[in-house]
Amino acid sequence: MADEELDDTNTAESLGRYLKSVRLGHKMTLRDVENATGKEVSNAYLSQLESGTIKKPSVHVLYALSTSLGVPYETLMERAGYIVPSGQKTEGQKHGKAATYSIDNLSSDEEKELLNYLNFIRSKRK
Amino acid sequence: MADEELDDTNTAESLGRYLKSVRLGHKMTLRDVENATGKEVSNAYLSQLESGTIKKPSVHVLYALSTSLGVPYETLMERAGYIVPSGQKTEGQKHGKAATYSIDNLSSDEEKELLNYLNFIRSKRK
DNA sequence: GCTACTTGCTAAGTATTTCAAGCACGCTTA
DNA sequence: TAAGCGTGCTTGAAATACTTAGCAAGTAGC
Known part of the structure; x- marks a missing residue:
């Protein structure tokens, strides 16, 4: 195997693929999403996100997309390579x-x- | 009442002030935080964040800081000007x-x- | 055929973040 | 005095995010 999967590209692609699948699932065009975000995210930029060209979007962008696509922000974070530490609240407890x-x-x-x-x-x- | 609080300066300052107060509360230096993040956030950059020079840090930076400073990511988002909708996943009382x-x-x-x-x-x- | 419109996409530019290096000040020790 | 160290902070270059304008392919109507 010897794949180099520690690459950022992977997670970026993952985020992009995810965004794209959600968008298509909603049967929206790139420009639909652009409008849904109130022009905060241009269709061109979204395309770059989906293709993995942009790897580390700002909070603003991720947040706008999460609300416009109806996806929890945390999910986007995960897809962007951040495992949200739910381990923080370990529920094994007396x-x-x-x-x-x-x-x-x-x-x-x-x-x-x-x-x-x-x-x-x-x-x-x- | 002038709800258009889209003044970036304000929120940026708020984020900066917050970061600084938390850091000082932990009695950490800028370089301490830099190390705590595993060099993901340089002390120079953190300084700019605290002073409000940088307004829109990437998800990576915010996340690294949240874990390194022991502050919930959502709080940082709020301070950066994003009211996290309590509908989504706020684990407020749980x-x-x-x-x-x-x-x-x-x-x-x-x-x-x-x-x-x-x-x-x-x-x-x- | 050719317009006109929409789609995804990209080239090229601008703006912004991010980093590496270093400066100035304060403190400590010699 | 000075040499050394740690601090916050700035600077200038590099990287990257983000914008704007526009293209090629598709579809539909004339």
């Missing part, structure tokens, strides 16, 4: 809610951020 | 128990750091 800490009453946002930070701390320690 | 569990099993060092960080979060939120 529980014990020990409430002895003063970290107890958190808003859910705060909880989220703290969890993330905890993760960060721990990964740093390795 | 992590309650797992998160609590993790936060309950802290070493005292970790607890200290987390409290510190929580402080930082709350002061920032004003």
Whole structure:
């Protein structure tokens, strides 16, 4: 086999192929999508995305496409080569809610951020 | 009310300020972050991000920063001017128990750091 | 045939990001 | 004093994203 599959081209192609299949699935033309994004993504540019010429689009572009095509943004990220770390919230757990800490009453946002930070701390320690 | 907050400068500054505050909150230098991202984001570039010189970083950059700084990617998107529609995949409330569990099993060092960080979060939120 | 229109696509240009190198300042040690 | 190091930051070049204009092939009507 000896393929060089670590190449960026691969993921870029994957993203492109995915975008194209979604577009065709919706029976939309390149210009349809262009209009759907409110001209934020030109048909020419979309074509380059689909063909893999553009590898690292900006957040703006990916986001516009995700909403216009009705595809979750995260899916696009994955296709672009980013495995969204769902491993972050490992759900293998017992529980014990020990409430002895003063970290107890958190808003859910705060909880989220703290969890993330905890993760960060721990990964740093390795 | 002037809902057209499409002012790029504003959001860029917001993103920059946020990145900087998080970095400082972690007591990291620009080069620390550069290393944390595995050199994917240079310290020079990060400096430009923080100062608002760069307005639309690629997905790659935002993602690398989110994981390296322990900040949810969605937050960075928001700060960059994208309101993540809570319809899509926002895992807002869904992590309650797992998160609590993790936060309950802290070493005292970790607890200290987390409290510190929580402080930082709350002061920032004003 | 030839217009007219639509499709996907590309060539060529502009704008922007991104990097490598280095500068200036502050601090520390000698 | 100075030499060394780490810090944030800038600069100028390179790479890449993105835009605009337009082409070739297809389809349909005349």
